[in-house]
Amino acid sequence: MIQLQAITRIFHMGDQVIHALDHIDLTIDSGEYVSIMGASGSGKSTLLNVIGLLDRPNSGQYLLDGKDVTALSETEQAQVRREKIGFVFQSFHLIPRLTAAENIEIPLILTGMPPAERKERIAETLQAFNLGDRAHHRPAELSGGQRQRVAIARATILRPTALLADEPTGNLDHRIGSEVAALLEALNRTGTTLIVVTHDRELGLRARRRIAMRDGRIESDEQ
Amino acid sequence: MKLADLLRFSLKTITSHPTRSLLIMLAMALGVAAVIILTALGDGARQYVVNEFSSIGTNLIIVLPGRAETAGSFPGAVMGQTPRDLTLDDARWVGRLPQVHRYAPLNVGVAELSAAGKLREVTLMGTTAEIFPIRHMQLALGKFLSSTGENSAQIVLGAQIAREFFPDGNAVGQRVRLGDRRFIVTGVMAIQGESMGYNSDELVIVPVQHAQTLLNTTSLFRLLIEVRHHNEIDSAREAIRQTLIQRHDGEDDVTVIAHDAVLATFERILRALTLGVAGIAVISLAVAGILVMNVMLVSVSQRTAEIGLLKAIGAPAAVIRYIFLAEAIWLSLTGALAGFILGQAGSWILRLTYPLLPAWPPLWANFAGIAVAVLAGTLAGLLPAVRAAKLDPVNALSKR
Structure with missing residues (x-):
């Protein structure tokens, strides 16, 4: 469960102060499927980054599963990211020199899992994401849809409680985009909280709960 | 993250950026090789100087008649005129x-x-055959005074004198007249030029007894003594002094000097050379360090996005530092090793080219070169990584 209380994030641009998040209060229950929509600069990506512990709010309180995570040290936050949160980016963020299997392996390496167990997990995951025949291809040799599937596989291999996606279909054509959305929704059906940030109305409307943002505030929150 | 995974992961990064990795290793290798070759050159020069100086004789003690009452020797001592x-x-x-x-x-x-109808004034030196090894003098032709024939009227001519009197080069066996006495030429000295104040090329050498008769004196000008070992110089000096005091009815009327002045100069030169070599080494290492730091800095900043990603998927700052540290150590070690091999090869070529110069890199230079290179490379890789690891993941991610 994600609870945000009066979360504020301020950026300085020259002498201008921008409230990317302006006293946001938001509660997202486990297993929800939420889309966050809004124009660029509305603060939707900043909200996702704060939820994913990639960014620190200037003020406010963030409880993740009842625990205040804003006060955690850098190392503890890294552990929370590793165990509870999976991140999917618009530009995939795969490491270009590593193969698909090796990219998926990184989170497992970080937890210190022994190689034999890792191999097994990777084989399972590649199979589940229909990447079996792409295991030893580098990102440059994969299609956009395949890259995003690798990124999602990497984000979910440690079975996080929340999957955060920032414009997951932004770099994909319509058909592949729907496939990726369907894949994320399938993961949501297994119990993973899914939060998707997008300015694509069609993708946003697929979510059960739709949040619209403007100027750092929540404009509407429809169930 | 396990150590084996860490090493594998960082090695993979290195091999997948061959140009960058080769550049770093090249900078490192050149730095280490420069240190090794330059110190080899410097130390070779030092060795060369040591050898040259020992040809003058560092085990030498000189006895002169008369007593030096003050720091300088008094005039009588120099002239050889003393009561005893x-x-x-x-x-x-x-x-x-x-x-x-x-x-x-x-x-x-x-x-x-x-001789041969020519006449000139020459400096004559009366001595024994031992002077040759003591002063490291060489004969070009013939021989000089075997110890059995000390009293025979032999003469050895300096190279220049021999050339002037016997341009045909047939000096050995010729009869010459020195003062009012006749000598037979038994040898010609090799060209050696000036040494300790005499031009030995314009010198003639005769047995000491003949010289004393010729010069009408019974007193020696100098007594040159070579001790067995450099360590014994002090004890030898004291023993010589005691012996001579005893023989001179208990009077301390000789001056015994070790080759101290020469040695002191020699030490100063060596120290300056060593310092010079160390300075050269430090400069080349600094240059290598800066080169490595440059390439590392650029490569780490290029990979800020990757650092951001690693943080986003849960790598703590410490792990990110370890990854870059491992990478820097791989690169530095390989580079330093390549530089070591390059440096050894370079000094070998140096020794082949200048056989006179014993250009062996000193042991400390090998170790210091490798150690400083690895340290510089590690720091150069680590510092930007530490800075990158401190970034909030969102800021790191947005840098492409």
Whole structure:
């Protein structure tokens, strides 16, 4: 469960102060499927980054599963990211020199899992994401849809409680985009909280709960 | 993250950026090789100087008649005019001391040399055959005074004198007149130029007894003594002094000097050379360090997005530092090793090119070169990584 209380994030641009998040209060229950929509600069990506512990709010309180995570040290936050949160980016963020299997392996390496167990997990995951025949291809040799599937596989291999996606279909054509959305929704059906940030109305409307943002505030929150 | 995974992961990064990795290793290798080759050159030069100086003889003690009352020697001592002579018998007694390896009595004077219808004034030196090893002098032709024939009227001509009197080069066996005495030429010295104040090319050498008769003196000008070992210089000096005091009725009327002045100069030169070599080494290492730091800095900043990603998927700052540290150590070690091999090869070529120069890199330079390179490379890789690891993941991610 994600609870945000009066979360504020301020950026300085020259002498201008921008409230990317302006006293946001938001509660997202486990297993929800939420889309966050809004124009660029509305603060939707900043909200996702704060939820994913990639960014620190200037003020406010963030409880993740009842625990205040804003006060955690850098190392503890890294552990929370590793165990509870999976991140999917618009530009995939795969490491270009590593193969698909090796990219998926990184989170497992970080937890210190022994190689034999890792191999097994990777084989399972590649199979589940229909990447079996792409295991030893580098990102440059994969299609956009395949890259995003690798990124999602990497984000979910440690079975996080929340999957955060920032414009997951932004770099994909319509058909592949729907496939990726369907894949994320399938993961949501297994119990993973899914939060998707997008300015694509069609993708946003697929979510059960739709949040619209403007100027750092929540404009509407429809169930 | 496990160590094996860490090493594998960082090695993979290195091999997948061959140009960048090669550049870093090249900078590192060149730095280390420069240190090794330059110190080899410097140390070779130092060795060369050591050898040259030991040709003058660092085990040398000089006895002169008369007592130096103050720091400088008094005029009488220089002229060899003192109440009590330093005699050949004194020299023989000193020669029996256990510390003494060999000795050569010395009389110096000026006399007219005439032969083959030519006449000129020459500096004559009366001594024994031992002078040759003591002063590292060489004969070009013939021989000089075997110890059995000490009293025969032999003469050895300096290279220049021999050329002037016997341009045909047939000096050996010729009869010459020195002062009012006749000598037979038994040898010609090799060209050696100036050494310790004499131009030995314009010198003639005769047995010491003949020189004393010619110069009408019974006192030696100098007594040169070579001790067995450099360590024994002090004890030898004292023993020589005691022996001579005893023989001179308890009077301390000789001056015994070790080759101290020369040694001191020699030490100063060596120290300056060593410092120079160390300075050169430090400069080349600094250059290498800066080169490595440059390439590392650029490569780490290029990979800020990757650092952001690693943080986003849960790598703590410490792990990110370890990854870059491992990478820097891989690169530095390989580079330093390549540089070591390059440096050894370079000094080998140097030794082939200049056989006179014993250009062996000193052991400390090998170790220091590798150690400093690895340290510089590690720091150069680590510092930007530490900075990158501190970034909030969102900021790191947005840098492409």
